[in-house]
Amino acid sequence: MAVYQVVTIGDEILRDKAKEVTKFDDRIYKLLNNMMETLMKEDGVGLAAPQIGVSKRVIIAYHEENDKVIELINPEIISASGEVIDNEGCLSVPGRVGKVNRSKDIVVRGQNADGEPIQFNASGMFARIIQHEIDHLNGILFIDKLEKEENA
Numbered sequence: 001m002a003v004y005q006v007v008t009i010g011d012e013i014l015r016d017k018a019k020e021v022t023k024f025d026d027r028i029y030k031l032l033n034n035m036m037e038t039l040m041k042e043d044g045v046g047l048a049a050p051q052i053g054v055s056k057r058v059i060i061a062y063h064e065e066n067d068k069v070i071e072l073i074n075p076e077i078i079s080a081s082g083e084v085i086d087n088e089g090c091l092s093v094p095g096r097v098g099k100v101n102r103s104k105d106i107v108v109r110g111q112n113a114d115g116e117p118i119q120f121n122a123s124g125m126f127a128r129i130i131q132h133e134i135d136h137l138n139g140i141l142f143i144d145k146l147e148k149e150e151n152a
């Protein structure tokens with residue numbers, strides 16, 4: 001396991017569409033562990049694999065109510081409702097924060113580290129983090145969606 005340097009804006013990998021995971025082997029476990037350690041070290045609330053230089057559809061997101069980091073492979077939002085505007089930042093865009101409009105409630109589908117299908121509802125900050133991280137897999141950064149820049 002290792003802590004990785006978080007890739008920052010300007011690196012092309014952040015603008016690529018990440019590849020779907022088709023093989024669930026040790027490499028995925030290792031990737032998830034590295035992402036987890038990096039997130040802890042950076043004191044973040046979410047991370048997508050491209051942020052540590054791996055262009056795969058893998059995200060982790062902190063769920064505050066359960067004090068747990070959720071791992072999600074090949075995540076997809078299958079339904080969304082409501083809108084909330086709130087502040088966001090990103091480990092890959094240091095020094096910038098601002099208001100971003102996100103869906104309030106979402107239903108997310110994906111796979112766990114063993115490739116088993118999972119599906120769950122998310123709302124509030126957890127839903128925001130998941131939407132932010134899925135955007136990373138599609139080469140989208142929160143600054144692309146910024147409604148209003150705030151002082152960092």
Ligand code: CO
Nearest residue numbers: 089090091092
């Ligand atoms: Co981010």
